[in-house]
């Protein structure tokens with residue numbers, strides 16, 4: 001599916017997430033340090049879709065977790081909506097962070113099995129007192145769970161994988177995010193669900209001007225979805241540019257290998 005989505009351009013000058021010279025190391029079992037992320041700088045603008053691609057172990061998820069504040073960088077800083085998150089007091093951080101929502105691959109683990117869909121959504125609506133049942137129903141309709149009344153009292157084990165992923169997207173939307181950091185959100189799903197969830201994410205981007213940092217090892221998703229692509233190898237960004245540039249005329253040998261491995265008309 002070609003990317004026919006130039007709507008971000010209106011806001012492309014407005015930096016939303018800024019990772020500045022971020023590094024992160026972990027202790028390796030041998031006692032040394034393993035450099036998972038090395039001096040990475042990356043910006044996601046308002047309304048923009050940036051795909052972060054690279055092979056398994058290249059550091060993509062670590063970078064996503066740093067952006068979300070789930071991990072602290074050893075060096076460098078993270079800013080969101082012109083506020084520096086690194087070193088921010090936790091109570092202020094929590095508030096800012098509601099505008100930056102994650103969607104993870106494993107929606108089963110992301111949803112508390114003891115809470116119904118209604119409870120999960122109500123929990124996410126805590127910042128908007130008075131918004132209740134009607135808002136939950138609207139959110140479910142927005143993510144294609146129709147009629148919403150059929151889904152609102154279910155528990156996560158009573159939903160299919162695709163429906164669970166939609167509920168976790170609805171829960172993220174309840175926070176009215178400006179940025180969604182999606183870490184391999186489609187890799188657990190079968191092909192038909194992947195297409196549906198991808199289309200849903202694109203609809204959300206268009207209708208709500210939400211920006212995405214889309215973490216994926218799958219070049220075909222970047223091709224279908226992204227405005228810009230950043231390519232990560234061994235903790236570093238080795239190539240970055242418009243999706244068109246990077247995917248049709250890759251400059252780095254590593255990107256050339258990744259692109260060559262995927263047929264141009266590959267479906268997602």
Ligand SMILES: Nc1ncnc2c1ncn2[C@@H]1O[C@H](COP(=O)(O)OP(=O)(O)OP(=O)(O)O)[C@@H](O)[C@H]1O
Pocket residue numbers: 026027034036054055056057058059060061062063217
């Ligand atoms: N908490 C941790 N402690 C030690 N090493 C870690 C930790 N988290 C990640 N790593 C290591 O850092 C490297 C990068 O991992 P990361 O999950 O960021 O890569 P990735 O590109 O997202 O891979 P995948 O696509 O397989 O999820 C890996 O070698 C991983 O083993």
